[in-house]
Amino acid sequence: MSLPNFSRHHPKSRRTTICLALAGIVAVTAAAWGLSGGNEAHANAPAAAQATPVDVASVVSRNLVDWQYFSGRLEAVDRVEIRPQVSGILTAVHFKDGAIVKKGDLLFTIDQRPYAAEVARAQAQASAAEARATYTASELARAERLLADNAIAKRDFEEKQNAARDGAASLQAAQAALRVAKLNLEYTQIVAPIGGRMSRAEITVGNLVTANGGPALSTVVSSDRIYAAFDVDEQSFLRYVNPARTAKGTALPVGLGLANEDGYPLEGQIHSVDNRLDTTSGTIRVRAVFDNADGRLVPGLYARIRLGGGQERQALLINEKAVGTDQDKRFVLVVGPDNKTEYREVHTGATQNGLLIVDRGLQAGERIVVNGLQRVRPGDAVSPNAAEMSGGAAKAAADGTAKQAG
Numbered sequence: 001m002s003l004p005n006f007s008r009h010h011p012k013s014r015r016t017t018i019c020l021a022l023a024g025i026v027a028v029t030a031a032a033w034g035l036s037g038g039n040e041a042h043a044n045a046p047a048a049a050q051a052t053p054v055d056v057a058s059v060v061s062r063n064l065v066d067w068q069y070f071s072g073r074l075e076a077v078d079r080v081e082i083r084p085q086v087s088g089i090l091t092a093v094h095f096k097d098g099a100i101v102k103k104g105d106l107l108f109t110i111d112q113r114p115y116a117a118e119v120a121r122a123q124a125q126a127s128a129a130e131a132r133a134t135y136t137a138s139e140l141a142r143a144e145r146l147l148a149d150n151a152i153a154k155r156d157f158e159e160k161q162n163a164a165r166d167g168a169a170s171l172q173a174a175q176a177a178l179r180v181a182k183l184n185l186e187y188t189q190i191v192a193p194i195g196g197r198m199s200r201a202e203i204t205v206g207n208l209v210t211a212n213g214g215p216a217l218s219t220v221v222s223s224d225r226i227y228a229a230f231d232v233d234e235q236s237f238l239r240y241v242n243p244a245r246t247a248k249g250t251a252l253p254v255g256l257g258l259a260n261e262d263g264y265p266l267e268g269q270i271h272s273v274d275n276r277l278d279t280t281s282g283t284i285r286v287r288a289v290f291d292n293a294d295g296r297l298v299p300g301l302y303a304r305i306r307l308g309g310g311q312e313r314q315a316l317l318i319n320e321k322a323v324g325t326d327q328d329k330r331f332v333l334v335v336g337p338d339n340k341t342e343y344r345e346v347h348t349g350a351t352q353n354g355l356l357i358v359d360r361g362l363q364a365g366e367r368i369v370v371n372g373l374q375r376v377r378p379g380d381a382v383s384p385n386a387a388e389m390s391g392g393a394a395k396a397a398a399d400g401t402a403k404q405a406g
Contacts, residue, residue, distance in 0.1 A: 068236050076196075091111050342378060
């Protein structure tokens with residue numbers, strides 16, 4: 001920019017023009033500085049923090065029983081293999097496969113004719129032995145009278161004594177053989193040793209069955225009661241099972257549910273605890289017994305077991321979705337009165353009805369974030385949306401939708 005030539009003008013006019021030019025330069029500089037400084041200040045101004053919307057629910061306090069959950073199998077209280085005690089041809093099967101029988105019901109019949117003949121022969125031998133024993137006994141009595149009158153030699157008397165003893169022994173042997181023959185005849189009719197449900201007949205009519213090592217004819221299992229066997233871990237055993245086992249009058253509640261059932265509709269009681277802990281698995285075998293009057297529980301079925309931990313106690317419950325992990329710690333975000341989040345380490349227990357038991361770290365009524373945990377950090381401001389602890393965000397959203405529809 002070239003300055004005007006002031007050599008031809010009056011000196012006063014020259015000074016005035018210079019001052020005006022300098023003033024313009026200063027004004028332009030000030031305007032430029034003010035514009036840049038204002039922009040910088042505006043850029044450096046902190047943005048107002050935006051509260052993050054999250055679902056918040058209050059910690060629930062409830063009286064409950066500490067339930068421990070296990071898996072097991074159903075076992076028969078009594079199970080008997082039906083085996084023949086005498087050999088012979090099977091002539092009849094008196095039950096249908098899978099039938100319910102009572103103790104003493106007839107199951108199988110083995111050909112009785114050989115054993116009936118043996119009974120008749122033994123009966124005849126016993127009768128003959130009884131007659132001989134009666135005769136020798138009467139002869140001994142007569143010899144005793146003659147000996148008292150010195151009318152018989154002592155040697156003859158002793159022979160009468162020996163004959164009487166032999167006759168009595170023969171009678172006892174014949175009677176024993178008769179009892180065995182009758183017992184074998186009785187064994188040809190095989191009856192149910194216990195009441196319960198039969199398996200199928202493994203041997204059919206017309207086949208030869210053999211005693212002493214032959215195959216089982218069938219099996220029968222008791223059905224009015226049934227065991228549920230399951231393995232309890234060492235901590236649960238020490239905390240619940242062992243104290244109840246050693247304390248008289250203390251019974252732990254036990255519930256049972258099948259694979260296709262919801263909940264645990266059947267109630268039973270602990271029947272037995274094994275005498276040693278399996279060091280390989282760190283568990284001990286426990287048996288619970290349940291009534292099975294309708295026979296719908298069958299040995300071998302998968303069983304879901306719920307074992308109670310004694311008396312009811314007050315516990316705090318939260319939604320499992322509200323719990324985060326921080327290395328080896330578990331935590332929740334507590335929402336304070338100022339709607340800011342606070343990191344809180346918690347110690348949790350088992351799950352009860354879909355909620356997680358909190359042993360330490362929270363108090364009843366405190367508000368915690370149940371949905372949106374990944375969007376906020378400790379100390380952040382949040383916009384809480386009230387939700388139910390049992391339903392979480394989904395329940396709150398459903399309620400909101402219903403209200404809008406109404």
